[in-house]
Amino acid sequence: MSNGEDIITSWFARQRNLPACDFPIGIGDDMAEVRLADGVSVLITTDMLLDGVHFDLKTATLEQVGYKAMAASLSDCAAMATIPVAAVVSVGLPAGFGQAQLKELHSGIIAASDKFNCPLIGGDITKWTDASKFVINVAMLSRPAGNPPVRRNGAKVGDAICVTGSLGGALLGKHLSFTPRVKEALKITSLVKLNSMMDLSDGLSSDLNRICTQSKVGAILDTNSIPISPDVKKGSGAVFAALNDGEDFELLFTLAEDNCVKLLKQWNDSVPITRIGTITDAGKMQIKMSAEGETSPKGGPDGKITELKPAGYDHLK
Amino acid sequence: MSNGEDIITSWFARQRNLPACDFPIGIGDDMAEVRLADGVSVLITTDMLLDGVHFDLKTATLEQVGYKAMAASLSDCAAMATIPVAAVVSVGLPAGFGQAQLKELHSGIIAASDKFNCPLIGGDITKWTDASKFVINVAMLSRPAGNPPVRRNGAKVGDAICVTGSLGGALLGKHLSFTPRVKEALKITSLVKLNSMMDLSDGLSSDLNRICTQSKVGAILDTNSIPISPDVKKGSGAVFAALNDGEDFELLFTLAEDNCVKLLKQWNDSVPITRIGTITDAGKMQIKMSAEGETSPKGGPDGKITELKPAGYDHLK
Numbered sequence: 001m002s003n004g005e006d007i008i009t010s011w012f013a014r015q016r017n018l019p020a021c022d023f024p025i026g027i028g029d030d031m032a033e034v035r036l037a038d039g040v041s042v043l044i045t046t047d048m049l050l051d052g053v054h055f056d057l058k059t060a061t062l063e064q065v066g067y068k069a070m071a072a073s074l075s076d077c078a079a080m081a082t083i084p085v086a087a088v089v090s091v092g093l094p095a096g097f098g099q100a101q102l103k104e105l106h107s108g109i110i111a112a113s114d115k116f117n118c119p120l121i122g123g124d125i126t127k128w129t130d131a132s133k134f135v136i137n138v139a140m141l142s143r144p145a146g147n148p149p150v151r152r153n154g155a156k157v158g159d160a161i162c163v164t165g166s167l168g169g170a171l172l173g174k175h176l177s178f179t180p181r182v183k184e185a186l187k188i189t190s191l192v193k194l195n196s197m198m199d200l201s202d203g204l205s206s207d208l209n210r211i212c213t214q215s216k217v218g219a220i221l222d223t224n225s226i227p228i229s230p231d232v233k234k235g236s237g238a239v240f241a242a243l244n245d246g247e248d249f250e251l252l253f254t255l256a257e258d259n260c261v262k263l264l265k266q267w268n269d270s271v272p273i274t275r276i277g278t279i280t281d282a283g284k285m286q287i288k289m290s291a292e293g294e295t296s297p298k299g300g301p302d303g304k305i306t307e308l309k310p311a312g313y314d315h316l317k
Numbered sequence: 318m319s320n321g322e323d324i325i326t327s328w329f330a331r332q333r334n335l336p337a338c339d340f341p342i343g344i345g346d347d348m349a350e351v352r353l354a355d356g357v358s359v360l361i362t363t364d365m366l367l368d369g370v371h372f373d374l375k376t377a378t379l380e381q382v383g384y385k386a387m388a389a390s391l392s393d394c395a396a397m398a399t400i401p402v403a404a405v406v407s408v409g410l411p412a413g414f415g416q417a418q419l420k421e422l423h424s425g426i427i428a429a430s431d432k433f434n435c436p437l438i439g440g441d442i443t444k445w446t447d448a449s450k451f452v453i454n455v456a457m458l459s460r461p462a463g464n465p466p467v468r469r470n471g472a473k474v475g476d477a478i479c480v481t482g483s484l485g486g487a488l489l490g491k492h493l494s495f496t497p498r499v500k501e502a503l504k505i506t507s508l509v510k511l512n513s514m515m516d517l518s519d520g521l522s523s524d525l526n527r528i529c530t531q532s533k534v535g536a537i538l539d540t541n542s543i544p545i546s547p548d549v550k551k552g553s554g555a556v557f558a559a560l561n562d563g564e565d566f567e568l569l570f571t572l573a574e575d576n577c578v579k580l581l582k583q584w585n586d587s588v589p590i591t592r593i594g595t596i597t598d599a600g601k602m603q604i605k606m607s608a609e610g611e612t613s614p615k616g617g618p619d620g621k622i623t624e625l626k627p628a629g630y631d632h633l634k
Contacts, residue, residue, distance in 0.1 A: 005442050008419050012437070015427065023403065023438055032438035034403055034458060037357045044361075046456050048407035048441050086340065086351055090365035090454050098633070102325050110332065120329070121340055121349035124365050124454075125322050125632050137407050137441075139363050139456030141351060315442050316415070 004316030066108025074180035084118035155215035160260035168242035169231030203312020218282035321633030383425025401435035472532035477577035485558035486548030520629020535599035
């Protein structure tokens, strides 16, 4: 595990043993779960977006920023196959921001809120002392959708590994306007049982590593099968982009082989599902070279299997 | 209503009519309430603290910052007389921050978490591209404590106005180490019915104005009775400090006259409760001058009644 955020997150998680009856899911998944009464639980996620890191106000509009902040949390709801319930939003505004800018930001928040029936129910507005800083934080609640929330730690040796949509190149624009896969996650889990799932925020290589680490399994990917976004330039480096660019906000999930066959047969949605590999007992992530000359991140001859290292976005780098 | 945040908050609140059955309390109170099932609801608050605004890393330790961020949200739980359940924390770190700093911050978070039995169950760690920025956001869940959550909008003409503790001067140090009045709020509401409550974060004059505006009432305060913190320097300006300094994180509440008499008679806690005024139908806030030469913010002769304007912290100034 090489990601700085993963290391500190796992350290945080070890500091306290939460009583499992009240908190079935704690630190380290896409959302935490709180059991409030028999059969009644709520999930919560928090996502902070910084100007200059997750967006750039020099090129992005405030409406896009508001939309992205909500969509990132909605993607967490999707990652657990849960139903969004409500959101609260905090903003740290640059000095000089006024009501007009807040209303523009609000319109983006509401666009996402309306699309996914997830009302804005509260917030906090603060202001920096200078003009150079902007930060937005969304905390979102969701509820289970009949089935238990799908976690990261349930992948089993032999599971098929699948993704929705296509990967790579999101930072060229899609990261500001992506559609969180809330409906797709609920549809998939209504058709078959998933063993593990998360959303792709930091890049396939880093996020798959999280599922592998938490599930104590390995994985092998087939370069040929990874769906590469049309945003990614053709040529060498395209697979590297799909593996590591990040901010795809697609679903990454694993399920038993027979369930995968069943799902792919029944799936007729406009958002494609692609099988990209298999969970193994190798204790590490591996990738099989392309037959079309496309190489792994480290290069290598056609068909050769090499180790895949997490090389996506590291929040603490 | 002169506070920029109040104006935009009220604009936000008007944009959508939340279905009251699912969201009994929406935008504009200390917490929002979500009803998840018959008789089962959860409340949520979000608070963002900025370096240079809510604390200063040149003088405050990271442990103090972590504690304050949690305590501010715990104070919101107190403000509704609800029981803290769990928290999620997002941080935007300056470039250069590493695991050692995160662990120091974490120790402050956990100090507050342990004291109020409110576990940290998730978070988000992000990093700015430069060294000058630091932001922390806490989103916290609470649950009702038998009685319905106490709102800001229930003050009635004739209500006694009370506060816990003493006011003013918090920015000299107390704002980093205050004790949120969670236990006191639960004890008070177990003894008597409150008509309205909030926590004092922006200053008595601004926060009382919120209760008055939302309850569509006026208020009159008696300068003599306002409990002034020992942190405030004696002399002219002390009442002004108690009215407007902000970050007291004490409770401000109103209740029927007879309930106030009953409460003050029974109250034997180390945290004092003081009656400071009465809710009126004057349609504005007023203050009665001191008999000891202390003057209202605008000055005036002994015993004279003048209008009190909200002059506390304005998040959007």
